[in-house]
Amino acid sequence: MIENRALVRAVCLPHARGIEVPQYSTAGSSGLDIRAAVPDDKPIIITPGEWAMVPTGLRIEIPNGFEGQVRTRSGIAMQHGIVVLNSPGTIDSDYRGEVKVLLINHGKSSFTISRGDRIAQLVIVSYCSIELKIVKSIGSTTREESGFGSSGIK
Numbered sequence: 001m002i003e004n005r006a007l008v009r010a011v012c013l014p015h016a017r018g019i020e021v022p023q024y025s026t027a028g029s030s031g032l033d034i035r036a037a038v039p040d041d042k043p044i045i046i047t048p049g050e051w052a053m054v055p056t057g058l059r060i061e062i063p064n065g066f067e068g069q070v071r072t073r074s075g076i077a078m079q080h081g082i083v084v085l086n087s088p089g090t091i092d093s094d095y096r097g098e099v100k101v102l103l104i105n106h107g108k109s110s111f112t113i114s115r116g117d118r119i120a121q122l123v124i125v126s127y128c129s130i131e132l133k134i135v136k137s138i139g140s141t142t143r144e145e146s147g148f149g150s151s152g153i154k
């Protein structure tokens with residue numbers, strides 16, 4: 001159990017009223033499950049190969065020095081091929097619009113998203129803001145320019 005919790009304030013927009021607010025499903029979960037705020041009578045259907053922007057009905061105020069990462073839920077990825085297209089989606093701390101989730105269907109069947117469905121998870125992460133300095137050369141390493149499988153694939 002993490003004792004030192006960052007406070008994230010959120011506004012629930014009218015179209016999300018009645019939907020469960022994002023929650024950690026267990027005490028040790030890193031991501032809060034976030035739910036689709038689509039109308040009851042207008043589910044979103046994503047056909048194979050297509051993607052859709054799913055509203056969450058939430059505006060959040062992430063503290064300075066933190067960002068939100070919108071990540072795929074492994075269950076719907078494994079069972080239906082539904083993943084966050086821009087994974088992980090970035091929620092900037094200065095963003096005040098509605099958090100949206102971009103989902104793509106890599107599966108073989110259409111996938112229906114109904115009101116209140118848990119569509120993704122939101123992880124709040126601290127990050128480092130840098131000052132980028134352009135110089136003539138940068139420090140050398142053993143690896144130098146090797147990459148992209150240079151150490152072998154398996």
Ligand SMILES: O=c1ccn([C@H]2C[C@H](O)[C@@H](COP(=O)(O)OP(=O)(O)OP(=O)(O)O)O2)c(=O)[nH]1
Nearest residue numbers: 070086089090091092093095098099100101102
């Ligand atoms: O999955 C996502 C990704 C982004 N956003 C919102 C919050 C984020 O702060 C903003 C901008 O996102 P990003 O920086 O990824 O998009 P961009 O294409 O660079 O747009 P911008 O020029 O507005 O930064 O859009 C979401 O609601 N969900």
Ligand SMILES: [Mg+2]
Nearest residue numbers: 090091092095
């Ligand atoms: Mg951006």
